[in-house]
Amino acid sequence: MSRLRPAKHEAIMAGGLEVFARDGFARASIDAIATASGVSTRTIYKHFADKPAVFAAVIVDSAGRVAEAEIALIDRHLSPVETAEEVESALRAFALDWLDDAGDWLAGIPHATAHRALIGQVRAEAGHLGTDVIAEWWQAGAGRVRAELSRIFAGWAEAGLLRIADAERAAVHFSRLVSALPGPPASPVSVTERAAWIAEGVAVFVRGHQP
Template sequence: MTTDPPSAEAAQVRSTGRLRPDKHRAILAGGREVFAHSGFTRSSIDMIATAAGVSTRTIYKHFPDKAALFAAVIADSAARVAEGETTLIAEHLSDVAAVQEVEPALLNLATAWLESTAPTGDHRALMAQVHGEAAQLDPTVVTGWWHAGPGRVLDELAATLQRWDDARLLSVPAPAIAAIHYSELVSATPGPPGTSLSVEDRATWVSAGVTAFVRAYRVS
């Protein structure tokens, strides 16, 4: 990953001054917009300052360089999506108390998950960059993004599956693995990436994924 060269201005302004939360939020929003549309390499601090409505001096008060800002932007974006997804897990799975309630609850979660938390265009673009450039990114950047977003959601789902195993609603010897199985099964689609599905076909695939998951982890 290449970065903007550090400047004397950046070193000077980081040493003093209180950091305003509203400015921080504006910088993250501007960074999300610019990184999503221009990519990391073609983006510049000047471009982000313009999008955020702040000066470059203000950005350097909050972030030492472009790489640090990019890491913060993708973690923040992933955390916003994860917040909605973990809320859905609690809403649809926390009250399940009987075996016959498991499959309907998982189906309702999957449907809501795929329909209600569809990421914005900017978030999709940022995640494409993370996946496409993971080998070139600083490992701490990828780790920070993972724990803020996908990892947090999978941990929440795994914790629920562990409770279900304890209650003998399902047999889940490895909840972390099972959480990934569920995620992959309910999001699977036919054809090449980007294949468009009708609402009916999407529902058929989601239902089939949930059924396969429940069959794999049913209590024998």
């Protein structure tokens, strides 16, 4: 297949994100994606074999874009930390930026809502996408973010700011602690309560890894 011009590729990725997030994989159509992208169906079929191929490209592209924004948050909040006294407040500020008031990831990141809808679609269609596509999606997005958070934690451990034997495991534990919420999924939580849950999750993490 010939190579897409960057502008058309971006248009198809944006249109595909909009349609898959709105309609889901099963109901989405190439015609709808073409309309949302401002290109012809012929252009899409010229560069993608079928709808699953478009979906695979969209989820990898979206994951990469969101990961860049998440890594920027990590860099802004956590890279400047130099002393043990700064750790807890930096982690708390990062988590408050990383999560919204409902405990959903990617607070304030462009197209975060659409991306979360895509994550649901990936889980639903995992059996049809194949392990290679799932692995590429993971490495483009969540895997990169986890690796960056692990790198920060490993650096803090080397500097003696925290006691961490396995930085990747610590990154997973941190993510679970700060995203914990009371009640069933999608329950309303006030801004104050959300901040309190984050603060307590961070405090548990820090206490568990104190030197």
